[in-house]
Amino acid sequence: MTIEVLRIGQRVVRDDRVTTHVALVSRAFGASKIYMNEINPEIKETLAKVNKTWGSSFEIEYIQSWRALLKSKKIEGVKIVHLTMYGQNINSVQSKIAKEKKILIVVGAEKVPRDVYENSDYNVAVGNQPHSEISALAIVLDRIQNGKQFESKFENARLTIIPTEKGKQVVPDNT
Numbered sequence: 001m002t003i004e005v006l007r008i009g010q011r012v013v014r015d016d017r018v019t020t021h022v023a024l025v026s027r028a029f030g031a032s033k034i035y036m037n038e039i040n041p042e043i044k045e046t047l048a049k050v051n052k053t054w055g056s057s058f059e060i061e062y063i064q065s066w067r068a069l070l071k072s073k074k075i076e077g078v079k080i081v082h083l084t085m086y087g088q089n090i091n092s093v094q095s096k097i098a099k100e101k102k103i104l105i106v107v108g109a110e111k112v113p114r115d116v117y118e119n120s121d122y123n124v125a126v127g128n129q130p131h132s133e134i135s136a137l138a139i140v141l142d143r144i145q146n147g148k149q150f151e152s153k154f155e156n157a158r159l160t161i162i163p164t165e166k167g168k169q170v171v172p173d174n175t
Contacts, residue, residue, distance in 0.1 A: 002102045003031040003141070004078075008066050009038055009109040010115070016040045020149055021134045022107055023047050027058040029141035030149030031105070035063050055157025055173065073104050079121040082106040083136045087123030095145040097122055105131050105140065 005026040007019055019036070020043050024036045029046065044060045048153045051058055063069050075111075076091060097103065106116055117123055126136040141149065162169040 001100065001145070003105065004103070005031050005034040005105045005107060005137070006036060006066055006069060007039075007107050007109065008112060011136075015109050016043065017136065018132075019043055019109065020046055020134060022137060023060060024050065025134055025138050026058055027051075028069075028149075029138055030145055030152065031058070031141065033059040033061060035061050035062050035066070035069055037066050050154075053158050055154030057155065058113070067115070070104075070106075070116070074119065076102070078104050079146075080103040080104050080119060081122045081140070082112070082116055082120035082128070083108070083133060083140060084112065084117070084123050085125050085128050085130060086117075087125040087163045089128070090124055090126050090140060090143055091137055093124055094121055094140075097124070097140075098144045098146070105137065107137055109133070 005022070007022055019039060022041060023034050023036075024047070027050065039060075039062065044062075045061055047058065050056075073080065079097070079102065081097060081103050083105065106112070106120065108116070124140060126139045157173040159170050160173040162171060
């Protein structure tokens with residue numbers, strides 16, 4: 001499965017940290033790329049540093065028009081998964097989404113325009129209450145991959161964390 005994420009909008013200053021965390025969760029939970037149309041350039045620098053230290057070829061791509069991206073992805077046969085508290089519960093659709101070959105997950109920063117709902121193949125809710133888009137993204141990515149994303153090894157890592165019951169063990173990656 002190929003997973004990409006589209007972050008729509010950003011409330012200047014307020015959302016820098018949230019958008020950074022959306023990108024970090026995307027990377028750590030198995031997405032290969034995130035598209036953004038409004039962003040502080042420091043977010044790209046942060047992710048480049050994370051990739052360099054912890055490995056990965058995760059990309060951030062700036063786009064002019066998220067509508068054009070959605071249209072081109074639909075033409076390519078990519079399934080659009082929009083995260084919204086108004087959608088179908090993840091429990092009802094996770095097995096269907098998990099069978100898709102290519103998906104683009106749309107994560108809004110503010111009120112998402114109606115055409116996103118109308119053009120999505122799946123409007124998905126993690127509960128039907130207000131909550132963080134970061135948590136929704138993490139839960140959806142975990143559910144559709146059944147936790148397998150955590151078995152992946154990130155390529156070109158300088159450091160690797162060795163899981164331990166207590167304490168911290170970080171070693172240089174020599175593979």
